[in-house]
Amino acid sequence: MTTAPLPPFPPGFRWGVSTSAYQIEGATTADGRGPSIWDTFARDPGRIVDGSTGDEACDHYHRYAEDVGLLADLGVSAYRFSVAWPRVQPTGAGTANPAGLDFYDRLVDALLDAGVEPVATLFHWDLPQPLEDAGGWLHRDTAARFATYADLTAARLGDRVKLWITLNEPFVHMSLGHGTGTHAPGRALLFDAFPVAHHQLLGHGLAVAALRARTTSPVAIANNYSPVRLAGNSDADRAAGAAYDALHNRLFTDPLLGRGYPDGPGLDPGVVRDGDLDAIAAPIDVLGVNYYNPTGIRAPAQGSPLPFEIVPLAGYPRTAFDWPVAPDGLRDLLRWLRDTYGDALPPIQVTESGCAYDDVPDADGRVHDAERIAYLDGHVRAVREAIDAGVPVTGYFVWSLLDNWEWAEGFTKRFGLVHVDYATQRRTPKSSYAWFRDLVRR
Ligand code: FCB
Numbered sequence: 001m002t003t004a005p006l007p008p009f010p011p012g013f014r015w016g017v018s019t020s021a022y023q024i025e026g027a028t029t030a031d032g033r034g035p036s037i038w039d040t041f042a043r044d045p046g047r048i049v050d051g052s053t054g055d056e057a058c059d060h061y062h063r064y065a066e067d068v069g070l071l072a073d074l075g076v077s078a079y080r081f082s083v084a085w086p087r088v089q090p091t092g093a094g095t096a097n098p099a100g101l102d103f104y105d106r107l108v109d110a111l112l113d114a115g116v117e118p119v120a121t122l123f124h125w126d127l128p129q130p131l132e133d134a135g136g137w138l139h140r141d142t143a144a145r146f147a148t149y150a151d152l153t154a155a156r157l158g159d160r161v162k163l164w165i166t167l168n169e170p171f172v173h174m175s176l177g178h179g180t181g182t183h184a185p186g187r188a189l190l191f192d193a194f195p196v197a198h199h200q201l202l203g204h205g206l207a208v209a210a211l212r213a214r215t216t217s218p219v220a221i222a223n224n225y226s227p228v229r230l231a232g233n234s235d236a237d238r239a240a241g242a243a244y245d246a247l248h249n250r251l252f253t254d255p256l257l258g259r260g261y262p263d264g265p266g267l268d269p270g271v272v273r274d275g276d277l278d279a280i281a282a283p284i285d286v287l288g289v290n291y292y293n294p295t296g297i298r299a300p301a302q303g304s305p306l307p308f309e310i311v312p313l314a315g316y317p318r319t320a321f322d323w324p325v326a327p328d329g330l331r332d333l334l335r336w337l338r339d340t341y342g343d344a345l346p347p348i349q350v351t352e353s354g355c356a357y358d359d360v361p362d363a364d365g366r367v368h369d370a371e372r373i374a375y376l377d378g379h380v381r382a383v384r385e386a387i388d389a390g391v392p393v394t395g396y397f398v399w400s401l402l403d404n405w406e407w408a409e410g411f412t413k414r415f416g417l418v419h420v421d422y423a424t425q426r427r428t429p430k431s432s433y434a435w436f437r438d439l440v441r442r
Pocket of ligand 1: 407
């Protein structure tokens with residue numbers, strides 16, 4: 001592990017940690033919350049590896065004050081959480097449920113009292129189930145519904161949230177939720193999932209307009225990116241790499257930054273109506289970048305339904321998720337964004353970066369997660385290198401504050417700076433928490 005001191009970061013650089021509603025809150029029926037697609041999906045036998053649900057998760061809904069205390073002790077300048085749409089609009093439509101918004105009101109005030117800037121994501125995958133029943137993101141009307149929900153939420157919190165993020169990782173919600181069906185809502189449509197890309201992007205654009213009418217705080221979107229590493233150098237491999245790049249890295253960024261959709265197999269924009277691309281390209285103030293790992297790609301076998309094949313990358317250490325640890329991928333990605341989008345690129349904040357390891361408390365109850373420290377150290381250095389190369393990066397958020405409910409992996413993957421014993425809900429800061437606190441202090 002690297003031990004050289006980290007070089008200083010520009011003044012005002014935002015250090016934070018991230019979470020999302022369904023992964024930590026629990027209390028899924030409290031105060032009028034309606035069901036979301038993840039409540040439904042987690043109950044479908046065989047979908048979640050350990051058969052668990054987010055019914056209790058980290059019980060953050062009741063323990064938020066303790067968790068804000070952990071943030072204050074950590075000394076971060078910002079905390080990125082998500083608002084659960086089914087708390088605000090239990091059926092996905094109609095007037096706001098005040099009791100649902102009350103929770104975020106209390107959370108935001110507690111954060112401000114603790115000197116931590118609230119950063120709110122409006123959609124981190126927990127669509128109200130009634131909207132899914134009406135077609136979900138395959139259905140154009142969901143985009144308009146999302147803008148209404150954004151308006152209702154900003155009407156209540158717009159005076160205090162310091163950065164708004166419309167969508168979290170629309171690529172992952174499209175591909176895993178609607179392409180392969182490994183996430184909620186569990187649809188396996190492959191490229192027929194494309195309308196989900198367009199309707200999320202349209203919802204983003206309409207929500208940006210709704211937010212602008214309610215707040216002067218900056219507005220962003222958080223995209224997932226994964227640089228392509230070719231596992232061969234034939235023309236067919238290169239074509240496969242370009243196809244994957246278009247799907248994962250450009251489908252959700254080209255139209256946001258005013259370029260329309262990239263050409264590529266399966267991206268036939270039949271659902272795009274006049275005016276949509278202008279709405280999607282509404283200026284944003286920050287581009288959120290979620291980065292975990294690069295993707296190995298080669299040409300597909302004959303007869304494959306996909307224009308690429310994903311292959312494991314050799315030669316990297318791996319996390320408990322079996323994801324390769326490749327900080328150079330983050331540096332390359334940040335440079336690629338700058339080189340590709342040039343002046344159209346707004347300042348970047350890394351809105352998620354982190355890793356899962358099998359953290360077990362020792363006999364004294366301490367969790368020594370040296371691998372996580374090494375991971376974060378490498379990725380923070382990669383950001384620093386990108387800044388030195390002229391990329392405008394203004395923040396870095398660790399995923400995650402707490403161990404939490406990791407979607408289809410249930411409770412089996414721990415990403416937190418803070419260990420959670422799910423039987424007792426006891427929080428234990430890991431060594432990485434102390435390491436990050438020291439970094440933030442410096
Ligand atoms: C990201 C998600 C986040 C978490 C991390 C590990 O794709 O946005 O909720 O699951 O992966």
